[in-house]
Amino acid sequence: MSPDASVTRASPLSVDEDAGLSSVNPTGRLRPSRVLSPHPVTDRPFLRKKLVSEGLHSSAGGNVTERHLDEFYGALHSRGYPDDLAAFLRVLGGEVTEPKPPSPAGGAPRPRRLPHLPRSLLAHLASGYATLTTSVASSHTSERGDTTKMAIRTSDGHHVEAVLMRHAGRNTACVSSQVGCAMGCTFCATGTMGLRGDLMAGEVVEQLIHLERVTGQKVRNVVYMGMGEPLDNYVAVLAACRYMIDRRTFSLGHGKVTVSTVGVVGAMKRLTVDCPEVNLALSLHAPNEELRRKIVPSSRRYELRRMVEALQGHMDAGVAAAGGNSATGSAGARRKRAMIEYVMLTGPTSTIECAHELGRLVAGRHLVVNLIPYNKTDVRDKLSCPPVEHVEAFRLIVSSYGVMCTVRRTMGSDIAGACGQLVKQRTRRGKDGGGVNAAGGDIAGAATPDIEDGVAAPPHSVQAPTGSKERAAALPPRASSAAPRAASPTVVRRAPVAPGTGVDRKCYQELVLPLSVAAALSGAAFAVSLAMLAAKAGGRGDAGDQA
Numbered sequence: 001m002s003p004d005a006s007v008t009r010a011s012p013l014s015v016d017e018d019a020g021l022s023s024v025n026p027t028g029r030l031r032p033s034r035v036l037s038p039h040p041v042t043d044r045p046f047l048r049k050k051l052v053s054e055g056l057h058s059s060a061g062g063n064v065t066e067r068h069l070d071e072f073y074g075a076l077h078s079r080g081y082p083d084d085l086a087a088f089l090r091v092l093g094g095e096v097t098e099p100k101p102p103s104p105a106g107g108a109p110r111p112r113r114l115p116h117l118p119r120s121l122l123a124h125l126a127s128g129y130a131t132l133t134t135s136v137a138s139s140h141t142s143e144r145g146d147t148t149k150m151a152i153r154t155s156d157g158h159h160v161e162a163v164l165m166r167h168a169g170r171n172t173a174c175v176s177s178q179v180g181c182a183m184g185c186t187f188c189a190t191g192t193m194g195l196r197g198d199l200m201a202g203e204v205v206e207q208l209i210h211l212e213r214v215t216g217q218k219v220r221n222v223v224y225m226g227m228g229e230p231l232d233n234y235v236a237v238l239a240a241c242r243y244m245i246d247r248r249t250f251s252l253g254h255g256k257v258t259v260s261t262v263g264v265v266g267a268m269k270r271l272t273v274d275c276p277e278v279n280l281a282l283s284l285h286a287p288n289e290e291l292r293r294k295i296v297p298s299s300r301r302y303e304l305r306r307m308v309e310a311l312q313g314h315m316d317a318g319v320a321a322a323g324g325n326s327a328t329g330s331a332g333a334r335r336k337r338a339m340i341e342y343v344m345l346t347g348p349t350s351t352i353e354c355a356h357e358l359g360r361l362v363a364g365r366h367l368v369v370n371l372i373p374y375n376k377t378d379v380r381d382k383l384s385c386p387p388v389e390h391v392e393a394f395r396l397i398v399s400s401y402g403v404m405c406t407v408r409r410t411m412g413s414d415i416a417g418a419c420g421q422l423v424k425q426r427t428r429r430g431k432d433g434g435g436v437n438a439a440g441g442d443i444a445g446a447a448t449p450d451i452e453d454g455v456a457a458p459p460h461s462v463q464a465p466t467g468s469k470e471r472a473a474a475l476p477p478r479a480s481s482a483a484p485r486a487a488s489p490t491v492v493r494r495a496p497v498a499p500g501t502g503v504d505r506k507c508y509q510e511l512v513l514p515l516s517v518a519a520a521l522s523g524a525a526f527a528v529s530l531a532m533l534a535a536k537a538g539g540r541g542d543a544g545d546q547a
Helices: 044-053 066-078 085-092 119-125 201-215 230-245 265-274 289-295 297-301 304-321 331-335 352-362 388-399 421-429 468-474 505-546
Strands: 006-009 013-016 021-024 030-033 135-142 147-153 159-167 170-174 178-180 195-198 221-224 257-261 279-283 338-344 367-373 404-407 441-443
Touching: 044 066, 044 119, 044 201, 044 230, 066 085, 066 119, 085 119, 135 201, 147 201, 159 178, 159 201, 170 201, 178 230, 195 230, 201 230, 221 230, 230 257, 230 265, 257 265, 265 279, 265 304, 279 304, 304 338, 304 352, 304 367, 352 367, 352 388, 367 388, 388 404
Parallel strands: 135 441, 170 221, 221 257, 257 279, 279 338, 338 367, 367 404
Antiparallel strands: 006 030, 013 021, 135 147, 147 159, 159 170, 178 195
């Protein structure tokens, strides 16, 4: 917590008068309050409240409408979020001429239409706001180039994390919603930090801006799986989600934003009403109340079944909003599945009996269970991940109950891959101390799947037969509930590299080699075809000469 931060008692639905943001706080715990100056201009709830309080908004008798705000944010986004907000406002006010955009190849520069905004709005924005209030403290890119993780410094001295994961044809951003977290999950590095403050909506949006600027790549999907419990900072997260899916700004499509929660049921149901276009993921981590309370202390308030029902209800609402029907198995419903996340820890939560219990809990629901191999952190408890064979047996059992079950590939632990690790390292070594790689540092890391679009199952990861005989044949024998043997905390290991190729051997054997053979055969067939055509043409020429 910054030295000037104060602590206030929050009600279950409280409003921070200074920030203008309300947040769902399921426990009424002590919550640090943050006051930013200047304030992020992308924080639309704050801007709207200030306009209302000063009588400038149309709802308070002023001449600034929601359409004006839409046009302002559209212009701000299309200009790439200029750092000099004051200069940009002068352009919008017609005081200076906007520089012409670069000319497209072979054509004249395309003029960019400027919105006609009220002078009162421009004057209000000229004081107390900034395009970016955060900065990139450090950036780490994996050796394979598929993951970039950043530590982002807020204006009051806190640090949060944002990650860009690169996939074929699209990029997924993992963003934070809070500084630290109050949920206290025993296996999570962020959970051991405690809650130091909520991020403003604009600070969440700025993470996307930083990721796109530093990497030069567009974000296509967003997951709230970084630091913090998103639904414990409800209003700010909701506003940021709406900003991301707005067609005038990032224009992320239906279902391209996913909010992950430990199960704040009231806020889950509220999100279903407020923004069904956003996906919801439930961090379950245990199949029964007793075990879950040991590793997720905040879960004492809600029953597991209520969480799963709220998750299913949100998925149904999202499918309906997209014009589908999960009950009839429409195309939209087949594409969209709510996700249950389940971290695999060596111990009582990953036994074979727990696999059956988890399968029974989610049986018959249109969900996908994503098993997450534990990524070792420096939490107090010395935890580890079960061996690969045990994780696969666990997956097969859950799948046998008619639910899709996949295993997520882990991120590189050597770029502080676990949530909260990078910030904890900075905190431990000093805010500006050494030991953290500078931007662009090459640090080894493992590939990650696109979480947002659903974790792609490996070729063998299919739903097991649902019939009793077929299920019995497909399953490994039921074992006792004793904890499986300990193993290395890294489940997914990098495959050996094929000699002279620089490509993983598994990838080489499954993709590159067959494609090479197919290309060679196609080339040979093409050559034979050319020879036959040439021979046929030559025959016709001889016949003509004879005639």
